[in-house]
Amino acid sequence: MKIIKTCLTAVISSMMIFSPMAYADKWSDQFPHIKATGDIPGDCSYEKMSKKNYKGKTLKINTHAIPVMGEPTALHAEQFEKLTGGTVEVTHTPAGDLYSKAMVPFQAGQAPYDVVFGFSNFINDWKRYLAPVPKKYMNSPEMKDVTKSHMGVSSWDGTMYQYPVDGDRHYLKYRKDVIDNPEMQKKYKAETGKDLKVPTTWKEYGEMAKFFNGWDWDGDGELEYGSAEVMKKDDLMFAAFFSRSVAYAKNPRTPGGFFFDLETMKPNINNPGFVEALTDWVEATKYVPPGGTNFGLGDEIGSFGGGQTLFSFSWDDAFIAAMQDDSPIKNKVGAAPLPGANKVWNRVSNSWENQYNQAPYIVWGWAVGVAKKSKVKDMAFDYLCFFSNGANHQADLAIGRFGVNPFKNSDFDPNIYINSMGWDPEIANSYTKTLLDMEKSNNRVFPLRVPGVFEFTSAVATGTSKALAGQLSPQEALDEVAKEWEAIVGRVGKKAVQDAYSVGVKMEDNKL
């Protein structure tokens, strides 16, 4: 049985990789974006979409600013128009305003946009205004290929409200040409007495980043630095902080909540695990490039992707940017799980456990839904299905600035990256293994998805940015955040937050 299953998987994988050849000429001539694969058969392939007729209908989309997600939205809208004869109007909005731009008309009972892009952690606030994904798409082979984690991220208690177009997680990116360089290893050993290797703890990360900070270690005539991180206030910095916190604060032996104690809804955010992570982060301000404490995601991608730093951690985009053909460091980078820690906080016994701990952060990512009040729901879902069809998805994955990252099981085949994108096999293997291992982990942290999520994350951004700026100590900053979180829970209602949070906890505790 196992052999049959393996053979079947191999045949399906080969079909997905090599079958495009049959359509390559017909569709890739017309749409050069998919020249590497041609059309890939599926429910929403170019071939199938060309048979739809949406002439006279208009689809209105609100998406992010160009390039991240905004560029592929516009590109696929243009392709969709050519194939179906319909009209697609795309509005681009800055990341910080995506929530309110949809929420204001939603609350006013209007639907100026049929399709709204946002982040997956908006789901709790948005779900009552979104149409669930229809069964015919849920049963499609493309949807069956979506990983369990990302099915969970796009759904609420079993109902899918957000159409999967992107998969996000935070992981470590490092300069392989430096870490694996025998000369550098010798130098590091001589000066620190320690081995230069891919860091497995945040302390090692900090030591190495500090050592490689402020000198020209790649001989390009420019100074290089230790780490590029998202530290700019209100610019997704809270996610970077959670990435650093999971190692110290996500204890697999204490289920029942990472952000809150699910039973009491008391915030965990100021416990010693989180404080240790923030202390490390404050220390990190010493090994980021000049101005690094004002880096947003775009700066982080540009900095690591442009070869300025040894390390980086956050979404895939910096790694993909580094591996693009025009990158000065193509095939010189490696991927690894987020560093862990040699101790982890036990919030039940109120003590440190001195053992190694690592936890993947399946961070929120781009998500998109169809407004319940939309009058062109069929067209909207077809557009989203087309957006993420096999050919578009593989082509989008290869372009760092697009912000489209793996979320299908078939994405973890290293051959995609070796054959279509020219990646070094060793790097492609380490990349797919890193992502796949996160899917398999039993100690994952998922994004906070509770009512008024923006209030919670905004409080984290404010508190941690005060600590990074030296306005408050890490403990004081997180005490302030905890106080604010308690106030928010009080305003929203303990029961409402608890009910919503329990869904995330079930996922973290591997019960969903």
Add this chain to the structure above:
Amino acid sequence: MNFKHKYFFLFPGLFVLIGILIFPIIFVVRLSLSGWNSYNPGLDYIGLENYIRLFTDDPRFWESFFRLSFLSVTTVILQYVIGFALAHMVWKDIKFKRFFRVLFLVPMMTTPVIMTVIWRTFFHESLGPVNDMLSVFGVAPKWLTDPVIAKFTVIIVEVWQWTPFMFLLLLAGLLSLPKEPFLAAAIDGASPVRKFIYVTFPLMAPISIGAIIIRLIEASKIMDTVYVLTSGGPGTSTETSSFYIFIKGLREFQMGYAASMSFTYLIIMIISLTIIAKVLTKLLLKE
């Protein structure tokens, strides 16, 4: 003609006034008495809860207000001094007068958000040209990441962008001044400095007060520069009232609470600007 007909002609203006001024203010007041947020959309009634929270449990609002006061007063003083100097310069018969008059207006004609993005690139501490040039002298200020310097970076951008507005008002004022007092001063043999102190400046006082008040009103709404340049950081060191209200209202979607802050802010601004106008009038128009 029936005397009452005059009301008929007032109606169009009155409707517009109610629609665009009175209704929004009344709505904001009503909104401020509700708990409208992302999970509870609607105009429920929670009394003065938002105001109590604002006055007893939100030091961040008051910190941002005092920061705003510092930023707006500093930028307006600098804009007034520089704007007056430039206006005075092109008021006189100098070469390329027309060219300079247009040139000095260029910053005001550019889009603030776009220009702030360009300034942010200039001040980028590792990739920007400013620190690249300053590295010749061995200095590399932390333009956007030091809590104190970041405030001055915001001031620089604001002064650059809005000094032309001050320049324009003051130049218009200078061009409308009567010639006789200047002729009299010239006959008396007054030096250029004395002429400025005893003739130009006093004559310009009413226009100066108007220009300063207009700019103070505008500067107190500073938002786009902070949003693009620093996002209120590092920490909360460049966060102003309007940016904080924006975060609470449109980022966190606490509409009711943001409305209470907006209304409180409006009242404070009306009172403080009235006092400032009175003080300026007393100081500059004492004779």
